[in-house]
Amino acid sequence: MNPFFRFINSSVGKKVLMSLTGIFLAIFLIEHLAGNLLLLKNDNGEAFNGFAKFMGGNPVVRILEVGLLSLVLLHIFNGTRLWLGNRSARDKGYGAYRLDENTTLQSRMMKISAALVFVFLTVHMKKFWVPARFQGEHDIASLVYYTFQQPFYVIFYLAAFFILGYHLRHGFQSAFQTMGFRTKRYQSLIEFVAVLFWLVLPLGFAVIPLYIYFFGGSPVAVVQ
Amino acid sequence: MKLTLKVWRQNNKNDEGRFVDYAAKDVSPDMSFLEMLDVVNIDLVKKGETPIVFDHDCREGICGSCGMMINGRAHGPGRGIATCQLHMRSFNDGDEITIEPWRAKAFPVLKDLMVDRTSFERIMRAGGYTSAKTGGIPDGNTILIPKPVADEAFDAAACIGCGACVAACPNSSAMLFVGAKVSQLALLPQGQAERETRVTRMVAQMDEEKFGSCSNTYACEAECPKGISVTHIARLNREFVSAQF
Structure with a gap:
């Protein structure tokens, strides 16, 4: 077998693939949040729409977008493969099993949080990405302002950010363990950076729907 | 009672x-x-x-x-x-x-509470040793090993192969066991010659035995009777990746 495929199909290789795709996706969130924060600017969504236009029109960004979507699919596919393999590694379960006494809740919830993030992602892309890319919607900012006037979406998004944060709480440090960087020397540094990803980033995302709901967005939204 | x-x-x-x-x-x-x-x-x-x-x-x-x-x-x-x-x-x-x-x-x-753990034995046979004849005991200080390194290798060597790590793991992963065995030799000068083939072969055997993949819940470390640290799993991952490229 080709050495690369032998590596990627080994138990360690599958985990390394999971870590690398996960870290790239987490890094993408920084760019996503930076763009989103433009929505807080009280300019009828001009800055945000300009940003969205640049992202949609730039060929390099479009290629990166395909790469990003592939990473999402790879992360999901590989995670499912790992889950099925791990499930079959114990053909008969325990009558009594107190995993809760030895592990954190977030580590045990990874599959559930992953499934919930996937549900959120589907709704989120249907709501904003599909209109922007395929239905010629240029005023995404107004769409955002309109969406977050509705309490249902505000709560839905806040719950999603909480779950995403929970997924990253285990996932981020776990990725570094898998890649072999989580040594005694770097452990505290990894845990510090992890806080930025599982706490600060989701909080940053949560500010946007809350701000729009309570303080109103652009007047354009009201017209719509 | x-x-x-x-x-x-x-x-x-x-x-x-x-x-x-x-x-x-x-x-x-x-x-x-x-x-x-x-x-x-x-x-x-x-x-x-x-x-x-x-x-x-x-x-x-x-x-x-x-x-x-x-x-x-x-x-x-x-x-x-x-x-x-x-x-x-x-x-x-x-x-x-x-x-x-x-x-x-x-x-x-x-039978009853007794399980067959020869899968561990086969992993050890795949590479958990140094194949060179080491001869007699060398004179003190001919092979220099810093004390912290020796201590870490000794901590890994404390693994008794009981299988609690596999039993406690939600994925039935043997990573702590294999991590300890790989780590012990990777840290010492005697293990250097076969460092890459060892980790490659031991991980391949571990996969062949159908142990699950590690999802870093660290239940293994918590249940290990010898308190072996999951940092040895990190080292195993590092050793495996660097041996492939």
Whole structure:
């Protein structure tokens, strides 16, 4: 077998693939949040729409977008493969099993949080990405302002950010363990950076729907 | 103490298996868990029933033979102990205790609480050694090893191969065991020559045995009777990746 495929199909290789795709996706969130924060600017969504236009029109960004979507699919596919393999590694379960006494809740919830993030992602892309890319919607900012006037979406998004944060709480440090960087020397540094990803980033995302709901967005939204 | 034991009974590899309840009377809090089972077995033999089969040997926590899931915990409640070091004072009078064998596809149940752990043996045969003849004992200080490195290698070498890591892991992963074995030799000068082939072959064998993949829940470290750290898993990952490229 080709050495690369032998590596990627080994138990360690599958985990390394999971870590690398996960870290790239987490890094993408920084760019996503930076763009989103433009929505807080009280300019009828001009800055945000300009940003969205640049992202949609730039060929390099479009290629990166395909790469990003592939990473999402790879992360999901590989995670499912790992889950099925791990499930079959114990053909008969325990009558009594107190995993809760030895592990954190977030580590045990990874599959559930992953499934919930996937549900959120589907709704989120249907709501904003599909209109922007395929239905010629240029005023995404107004769409955002309109969406977050509705309490249902505000709560839905806040719950999603909480779950995403929970997924990253285990996932981020776990990725570094898998890649072999989580040594005694770097452990505290990894845990510090992890806080930025599982706490600060989701909080940053949560500010946007809350701000729009309570303080109103652009007047354009009201017209719509 | 009076206890109710819910023990997994299985005649052989192919038997379905089932839980059977036993009443354990006159249990002294100073007995070890295995001594308590011995007493129950004496009663069973007297009644003409088959005694409960379980692995055991040194009964002082260094051989790695004993091991069972007790109330959902590998080697029972408490940290840093094998089943033989668990004492009945850890339980209360009237308790019901569930006792099961290690559960993993790679550890098939042979009988009752005894599992076949030769999959560990095959992983060791795949690379857990140095193949060069090392000759006699070298003079002191001919091979220089810094003390912290020697200590870390020794911590890894403390693994007794009991299988609690696999039993405790939700994925039945053997990464802590393999991590400890790879780490021990990767840290020492004697292990350098075969460093890359060793980790590659041991991981390949581990996968062949159908152990699961590590999802870093760290349940293994918590249940390891020797307190082996998951930093050895990180080292295994590092060693494996660098051996491939």
